[in-house]
Amino acid sequence: MKDLDVRGQACPLPVVAVKKALDEGGPLRVLLDDGAPRENVRRFAENRGFSVAEAPCEGGYAFTITGSAAAPAPTAPAPSGRGTVMLIGTDRLGDGPEELGRLLMKNFIMTLVETSQLPDRMYFVNTGVLLTAEGSEVIEALTALGNRGVEVASCGICLDFFQKKDKLAAGIVTNMLTIAESLVTAGSVVRI
Structure with missing residues (x-):
């Protein structure tokens, strides 16, 4: 051993x-x-x-x-060489005023639930993890996305940094290796 x-x-x-x-x-x-x-x-x-x-x-x-390596468990984010990965690195959308950016991000995620084409995985990093924690206005929308098969995952070190790990309200905690593998094997990556 x-x-x-x-x-x-x-x-x-x-x-x-x-x-x-x-x-x-x-x-x-x-x-x-x-x-x-x-x-x-x-x-x-x-x-x-x-x-x-x-x-x-x-x-x-x-x-x-x-034991020995096997195929990833069904709930594991499995790099597939196809599909869409969305990387959300902030809690707001765009470069304008903060208040407007937060409103736009909220509207984007809530609207995403209504679209017919969804990403396979959504990874939240940096201040993006604030969207998945208690108090976020998009928890219900992220939960709905998860229920429609979208893997919603937040960077563990980012949650720790913002002291939000025990307040995660949507999705799961993940790590940078999983995020990196998924990004480099995805069919397409959308960065928000």
Whole structure:
């Protein structure tokens, strides 16, 4: 069994290091911090068909990852080489006045629910994650998009930065490795 210590590393380094180690094969013991690294590494491994056993250890957690890679779980954002990915990096639309930009973003997302052509995945980064957290005026619309099959996911490190991870109200938490893989394999990318 290989040992890997990724404590103290910022997103996406723990997931990238675990991916490389798992690509080499064999069971893996990973030492990692609580919070986003713990959540992201677990989700990454389980979505690829590995079993994850966890135990607290000094300075964080120890994961024992076993099994072999399988097809991603149905709920995992799976790079498909087709489909549309929407990257939303702000809570407003356009470069004009802030109030107008927020109104435009709200109207854009609410209107998107009514369109016949939807993106396959919507990734929220930077201040875009504020749209997926409690208090956002578009939670109902994002939930409706999710119910229509759109993967709605927010960057975990961004949620942590704005202290909104425990206030996520629409979609799931994701990591930069998943976002990057999805962007480079998408049929088309729309950046908002």
